[in-house]
Amino acid sequence: MSDNGLDPLIHVPTRLKIVATLAALPDGDTLSFTRLQDLIGLTPGNLIIHLRKLEEADYISSEKTRNGTVSMTTVTLTGHGRKALDAYTQALRDLLGGL
Amino acid sequence: MNHASDTTAAGNGGTLGPEQAAALLDRTTQLARRKFQPSPPWLLVTRAVMVLAALGAIWLTVRGQHPYRGPTGADIAVLVAFVAVNFTVTVAVRRHATAGISGRSRFSQGEIMVLVTALVAGVVAIAVLGAAGVGFATYPTSVLVVPGLAWAVLMATRANWRGVAIGLAVVVIGVVGAFAGPAGAWAVAAVGLCVMLLGSAAAITWQRRRHHLATARMTG
Secondary structure, three states, X not given: OOOOOOOOOXXXXXXXXXXXXXHOOOOOEEEXXXXXXXXXXXXXXXXXXXXXXXHHOOOEEEEEEEEOOEEEEEEEEOHHHHHHHHHHHHHHHHHHHXX | OOOHHHHHOOOOOOOOOHHHHHXXXXXXXXXXXXXXXXOOHHHHHHHHHHHHHHHHHHHHHHOOOOOOOOOOHHHHHXXXXXXXXXXXXXXXXXXXXXXXXXXXXXXXXHHHHHHHHHHHHHHHHHHHHHHOOOHHHHOOOHHHHHHHHHHHHHHHHOOOHHHHHHHHHHHHHHXXXXXXXXXXXXXXXXXXXXXXXXXHHHHHHHHHHHHHHHHHHHHO
């Protein structure tokens, strides 16, 4: 946690967008890497870097499936990630309420 | 790993103050919900207006019939065209919204089979009752009861309470239509389905607005 109580892993514009986008999906749903990239507007390389950091913290999980010659990567927010976003939102509320 | 340093690193979109973070969180959530919505409010309102126009027009042509003879071939053709256009647009919008999404919210093969079976069973039951001389079986609203009930049950198994409300509303329209007479049932279907679609659009909009207001209060 940083000084202001905001999770530093989420408190980065790009990762906040990734986590918020995945949280908008119903519980248990996954999103393809290409659709996420389209929504966030990042290059594949940049998106992979951020996803890796979130995955290392167990905020998201990804799965690679192969159908013939076509492979697809899907991403989902884990329960831990959803809780982290809730805590982040609450921390923001506390911070802004206290201003 | 030093997470704190990430907030200022290049390629992350710059630094972020709490107000900016709240605004970005709200904007991203709103955008994602809008993009993932398989039945957006604008589509529901368009369908509401179209269903009111299509079924209302039929009611206007049959309300003066004594005895009741039913809609003309041209009316039925317009209705079939409306259903076809509605189906095509709905499928296209849904496909666009749910592209790349998989998981629990998607219908399984079994669920699709249940819905199709309910629709076919509803039509067959009405046809059988109609052939047996049961008056309300020929009303346009009667065919809504079984599919509406199936939808409500399916949505209940998914704890989707807005979906349950929609299914039950369709059942109520079907039941009320049975008491409205053959011509009146067209008016019940037109007004009932229009109100149900507008209500559904209002519920989605209200839910989005509530979330947006919560964030607006947060950022002052």
